[in-house]
Amino acid sequence: MSLPSLLAQDYPGPVEIFLVDDGSTDGTGKLARALAEEHGGPPLTVDSPGEPPPGWTGKLWAVRHGMTLAAARPDTEYLLLTDADIAHEPDSLRELVRAARGSGLDVVSQMARLRVVTVWERLIVPAFVYFFAQLYPFRWVNRAGARTAAAAGGCVLLRREAAERARVPEAIRHAVIDDVALARAVKRSGGRIWLGLADRVDSVRPYPRLGELWRMVSRSAYAQLRHHPLLLVATVAGLALVYLVPPAALCAGLVEGRPGLWAAGGGAWALMAATYVPMLRYYRQTLWLAPLLPVTALLYLLMTVDSAVRHYQGRGAAWKGRTYARPGAAP
Template identity: 50%
Template sequence: MGVIVFGLMLLSLTIWLGLLCFWGQFWRLDQQLEVRETRLKSLPVVCAVVPARNEAELIPISLRSLLLQDYPGSLDVFLVDDRSTDGTANFAQGVAYALGKSEQLHIISGEPLPPGWSGKLWAVEQGIKNASKLTPDYYFLTDADIEHDASNLCRLVAKAEQENLDLVSVMVRLRCESFWEKLLIPAFVFFFQKLYPFRWVNNPKNPTAAAAGGSILIRKEALERIGGIQVIRQALIDDCALAGAVKRSVKVEEEDTGTRGREDAEIFSFPASPRLPISMSSPTGRIWLGLSTLTRSLRPYNSLATIWDMVARTAYTQLNYSPLLLLGTLVGMSLIYLVPPVGLILGVIWSNWGILFTGLFAWLLMTLAYYPTIRFYKCSFWLAFSLPAIAFLYTLMTLDSALRHWQGRGGNWKGRVYPNEFS
């Protein structure tokens, strides 16, 4: 028995050494938007699209921050009221009027949700359709629960223009105030970065693609090149699906310009989009994803239940609804996060120094990897040591996500439950 446990300890330790040294340095948090100067040589036209469904409580703060951006170019905001019942549109109009920005805000009454669309993406589609009349250079896709730093848009545009990017996105600073938020929210960011190392995302030669839906700036030509939002209309993890479509789009063009969009259509099981002319000014499908220290999410997660629901809503979707991937995830999470502390305890009980120190070393490496995220969110140092317990909770959330899917309760959001065929 001791030999088996020691073997598991060595395997877990080896995995952590590999993650720290060869997995895109995901733990360093060095991809941040605010570390660069904002220099704008041109002033592209930007249209912000905000899908909003029953956001009366948060829209006064989020919309105010959007209308007060210090971007010196043209910015119009298209807020799509997704059939709200709490007066979201009235609150939005009041905010714009109070700021003297009524002409800058365009409120669109959402149409009924058609079959085959997720609610958010249908709202975004309507916003883009209306915004396209202004022939913008960029669409700024953001959520109704985001409070933007005054220079957020300016930095995003500068990043896109300076580095010739098709898509720029930042993972905004999530709320981290309550006990459960401090315990679980930093880990959510840590796991996301481990799944999509930002350095790999930002490397045009690496196929890894991801974005954060709260703050995405996408070039108009790039969105047209992939066939528009309708290409990902069923995606529940829509931000990463959009980033993947953009990053793959240039390769698709190079292989066969006559079948542009077919590769993405096959991946997402949608009909191929119509052939579009190649824009000579469009960049090379490059994307960038980083963190923001200033732009933040207003969405509260005051209880374990709210965070649990957030994760369980799409965790099994992330695994492509595959029982094999689910099994692999459960085994992998146990091996990587739970084996070291269990081995440490067994090493003490058995007085086996080999097992004890191997487990301790693996746990310390885990803590070292997690600490930068804990520091980023200004949480207590001891929480860095609690990653095994946190990972155990996330493993249960993932299992619950699969159970919800099998019971037909997956993808529940804002009063809508999406069918199992949604990806």
């Protein structure tokens, strides 16, 4: 869990940690207090908000509870929202605050480097961030006048005044993809946001098997498309056209003896692989994974379709035993 790394933060100012226990059954609170006694560090408060009321997702209900506890401290300037599986380097908080103050930012969010150890993690995890960056180009997110907004929920530094101005989290209480919704709310209220890849913030959550990675993606993939069938069709068609057609064209051209077809397919495949190389380098993975991007794209296509099927079966966007309705159905 992230608590030891938070207790060890080297920050030149007052810090307080609020651990919100969202209905865990593994003795989280007791373990957290024992860790605080062992490691020392900033004051720790462990509390539980209880079950969320109608119209609230569990995570945002927990976030609201933690923000309310922090707001009771009159000198609170920034709120660091982080997940239990995120490990921070000792200077993480200091650098986040420095970036926010230095550039006048209301949100500074870093995409934690996800764990990449098993074969399936190597095949799927870097592509997860690659596709996310295509859906939400970081340059557009960080541009003040652009409408594109996104954040990475594992590490979000939020200015308290900006949260109050944007009515976060009340204004986004039903959002399944809460990090993107938070960034949109802050940006729409006139705030400045920044999103980038992390060098000193890591996720320690393992996804060793395909089934666990599949559930991670399919849990919210259709929600990312706003539960819109036309967006689903466009996404599936786009993935097929960009990532599946080039290798198919290459193979067909070789079989049929059509040089123009296999040259076009091979060139498009090579260009696709080249755009994936920077992400593989960021994750310190072999570049031989780049030509396998069509295989990964096919898996993501199937995960997205499965997410839509689960939604219409009433099993979509499920987390900790809770299944959430589409946004339009929430009060």
